[in-house]
Amino acid sequence: MTKTAWLFPGQGSQHPEMMADLLTAYPPAKERCEQAAAVLGWSVIDCCAGRVGNLDQTLYTQPSLFIVESLLVDALKERGAKADFVAGHSLGEYAALYAAEVFDFTTGLKLVQRRAELMNAAGDGxxxxxxxxxxxxxxxxxxxxxxxxxxxxxxxxxxxxxxxxxxxxxxxxxxxxxxxxxLNVSGAFHSPLMAEAAATFATLLEECTFHEAIFPVLNNVEPEPTTDAAVIKARLRSQMTGSVRWVETCHALAAAGVTHALEIGPGTVLAGLVKRTTPEINVTSVATMASLESLV
Incomplete structure (x- = not known):
């Protein structure tokens, strides 16, 4: 039986046109962007168009990617698609947890917003x-x-x-x-030098309700599949200071029998990483509604 993983790219995969297709081809996108703007205080549509902020600045990149990836997840689910496993690369882990219904969109966006603020303010790295x-x-x-x-x-x-x-x-x-x-980053991300930011972030994390995952999740700091909400939260707490163990994630997916993966989000960065690590896993890009519709 074929097993499929949903993979979510992180910072670095963003580009100005990543919202364009969703806005024209997926009706819920505009409302989702308005919902996000009420939380963020700025519009992802305006950011992608260059009218607000800088899409390549951490403060704007991370929420924007989360919004795009969450919309693609919703569109896939509306068409009956399911995953056997989910995983995300760094920031992408938040979209993976949204896909697994560990938290709702607003909770995920607030976490990503605070994470972006703390990482954007980091220095000396x-x-x-x-x-x-x-x-x-x-x-x-x-x-x-x-x-x-x-x-x-x-x-x-x-x-x-x-x-x-x-x-x-x-x-x-x-x-x-x-x-x-x-790398054009403001700090030493995924290292112990982020401990102060991680401690501040943990306060918000503890206030959030996490649910049991509907799909097994492989976390960056511990690529062992789990659906346990408490375990997922504990692993996420360590993500800002811990390593992104993507090679181990790929091998764990292959060992679990995954032969096909969807890279859900802009770009094809993860497809390249998977191909070089576990070529037996075929990766298909889902970055637009057209690519999504061809699959389901």
């Missing part, structure tokens, strides 16, 4: 994507250098390190790497 390296050499360099961690384990040949700028540079000086790409 640096993140660099590494492509083409010796993993053992990298692990040894990180282990011998304080204040730097492996933040994103994206696929066997690509990771992101995160930490204090001097520590990140020290690691780069200890290893051979084909390509090192500094």
């Amino acid at each position: 640096k993140m660099v994507a590494l492509i083409g390296f010796d993993r053992e050499q990298l692990q040894e360099a990180i282990a011998s250098t304080p204040n730097v961690v492996l933040a994103n384990d994206n696929h066997p040949g690509q990771v992101v390190i995160s930490g204090l700028p001097a520590a990140v540079d020290a690691v780069l000086g200890k290893i051979k790497v084909k390509r090192a790409v500094p």
Whole structure:
């Protein structure tokens, strides 16, 4: 029996046209955007059009992606689609939890908004994507250098390190790497340096009601499927300081018998990561209503 996973991309997959198709082809989109604007104080439609904020700034990126991905989830469910597992990459985990009905849209949006505010305000950190390296050499360099961690384990040949700028540079000086790409972020995301922000975020998280997931969820910090609301909340509490274990997520999905996945959201970043890690899982992009309608 074919098993399907729904995967949700995170920050970096956004683009100005990502709302356009939904606004013209999915009637509930406009009302959802109005609902979101009442919470956020700004319109995702105006943000994508360049009239408000900056879509590539964390403060605006994260809520905008959550809104787009939640709309695609609703459209899929309205057409009877179901998942065997859900997972999201960093911010995408919030859309995965919405898909699994762990929380409603407004709760998810408020969490994402606060997360974005805290991450946007973070400072004194640096993140660099590494492509083409010796993993053992990298692990040894990180282990011998304080204040730097492996933040994103994206696929066997690509990771992101995160930490204090001097520590990140020290690691780069200890290893051979084909390509090192500094990320345009405000802080050392997915590292212990986010502890203060994570503690502040935990206060809001504790006030939110989480429900048992209708689809098993694989969390970033612990890619072991669960539907338990308390476990999911505990894992989410650790997400801001913990690593995104995407390679392990892909292997866990394959081990569970997943052969097909939908990348729900703009772009095809996750399709590339899955292909390089578990090529036996075929990934289909669901970024527009046209692509969605062709599946269901």
